[in-house]
Amino acid sequence: MKEKNLYDSWLDHSLSEEERESLQNDEQFLVFEKITQAAQYFRSPELDVSSSYDRLLSDLESKNKITSWRTYAASIAAILMIGFLTYTTVFSEQPSNYSSQIGEKLAIELPLKSRVQLNAGASLSYDKTIWKKSREVTLQGEAFFDVTPGASFKVTTTDAIIVVTGTKFNVAQHEDYLTVACYEGSIAVQIGNMSYSLEKGQQITLINSKLEHENVAIPNPSWINNKSYFKSTPLTFILDELARQYELDLETDSVDKSVIFTGSFTHENLDTALQSISIPLKLSYTIEGTKVRLVKEN
Amino acid sequence: MSKSLFKNVCDKVVFERLYTQHAKNLHNFLYYKFGESINPEDKVQDAYIKLWEKCKDVTIEKAKSFLFTVANNKTLNVIKHNKVVLKYNQNPVKNYTNETPEFLLEESEFMHRFKAALEGLPEGQRIAFMMNRVEGKRHKEIADILGISRKAVEKRIYTALAKLREQIKEL
Known part of the structure; x- marks a missing residue:
């Protein structure tokens, strides 16, 4: 009976040193100890809690994406389609294209003295013929715009349309990644059917369809430097x-x-x-x- | 203090705390119950995603049993009761290099039998046994994790131990 109690304590990890001593010659206890030893080899693999939690968070974000993404995609597709049709039927001249290679940065002078700097691996196109009426460019990759005041200036990317009058701003559009930062004046950003306005020193990011507002303290985007x-x-x-x-x-x-x-x-x-x-x-x-x-x- | 502030688990802080509190126990529970082939970590993630989706309906007190139930059901949906296979880890050790070949042979024979015996235990017994013997958890703690009485935990561990001894005795 006493022995049974000792085993219970041993199994509940509450055996004192003397009690353990007294079991040391017990044959059954030695077998139990051996079983415990052997069981160590079948320990569950360690779950790294913090890194698996990070993974969970990004999973949760990409889940949110599914619903919102489809609506974006549909509206973007519609816009592109309409744009394309208008374009092909009305205008026949090719737009001007610029693209920067890997590791290369490019400065472009647009008509009427607006300037664009392209970060590496970016491309930008616009249509010269209608420039006076509407200043519109299409961008893939990252670019910093310095736009002279005048009629509205429009930047179209995969995820957003940015409309400004005269100001400095930076746009980076890659797959599943968009940031728009305003460095002077104010700009309007349209993402899907939502519209956001940014003042000087504000930035909006859309990473994996998760939208975030931030502040930027520096006068130019860091890639310029x-x-x-x-x-x-x-x-x-x-x-x-x-x-x-x-x-x-x-x-x-x-x-x-x-x-x-x-x-x-x-x-x-x-x-x-x-x-x-x-x-x-x-x-x-x-x-x-x-x-x-x-x-x-x- | 903060406990009463949140009624459900939609708050990120609450959610993260629930993760640090229960993720590891849930993971190990699934591993000991179903073995390695089901990828326990994925099932843990699935359960927490479900919890987040249903966060408005689940109180903090119910969160743990919600997680265990969801993970358990999700796993059962996937497997059509495969035989449990536990993985033999080479690492948690003792250096055997100084042992005689005969001893090594006996030892590997022993481990072989032990593995089979462990895999052959009923799930409930194996979970309680492993949490107790390998992870060093006390009876009360295991009872809380599994949502059963302390007495039941003791019984499971003891029965598991007796069965294992029975099956390896012939050596």
Whole structure:
């Protein structure tokens, strides 16, 4: 009976040292200890709570996307369709196209003295013939606009239409990623069927269909000064930008690209840039020619 | 204090706290119950996504049992009762290099039998046994996680232990 109690305490992890001593020669106890030893080999794999929680959050965000995304897509498709039809029937002249290569930045002078700077891997087109009546450009990638006052100036991207009169603003449009920041005056941003107005120093981001308002303190977008700055952005978009700034072939198999990153990297030195990204995220990297491999540090 | 402020789990802070509190236990519960093939982590995520979708209807007190029920049901939907396979980890160790070959042989034979015996236990017993013996949880704690009485937990662990001993005894 006494022994039964001892076993109960042992099983409830409340056995005292002396009690344990007294069981030391008990054959059955030794068998139980051996079973306990053996059971350790079948321990459940460790769940990394914090990283799995981050993954959950990004899953939840992409779930929200499904409903809102479809409505966006439908309206964008409709706009594009109407635009395309009008365009092909009314105008026959090709629009002017500009695009910047990987690692290249481009400054463009638009008619009537408006200026655009294209970040690496961006393209912009507009139609000269109707410029006097309507200033409209289409943008893919990132660009900083300095628009002279006048009739309305319109920038169309995949996710948004931005309308301004005369001001400075920056637009970055990549897949599932949009930021619009206003550096002077005010601008109106239309996303789907919602309209937002931004004043100087305000920014709007739409990442994986999640909309966020932020403030920007600097007078120019950071990329103008050869630096890419990101705030709470999933790693995948940072790596996309890296691949636009540097000619490279990125390999990231083991890396969780949904982790959130805040920080910046330079456009002037690949090694420094990779360090800025990999150190805070505990990654390590190797460079062989244009091949860059990012791996999780152990 | 903060407890009474929130009636449901729609608040991000509450939701995150529920994650840190229960995710690991839920994960291990699923692992010990169904084995490794069902990918327990995915089921944990599914359950929390469901909780978030239904956050208005679930009180904080009910959240834990909601999560366990959802994860359990989701898993049952996927498997058509596969045989449970637990993974033998090479790592949690003891260095055997100094042992004689005979000893190694016996040992591997033992582990083989032990694995089969463990996989053959009824789910409830295996869960309680593993939480107790491997994770060092006390009876009360396990009773809270599983939502059963302390007595029932004791009984499960004891029965599991007795069965395992029975099945490895012949060696």
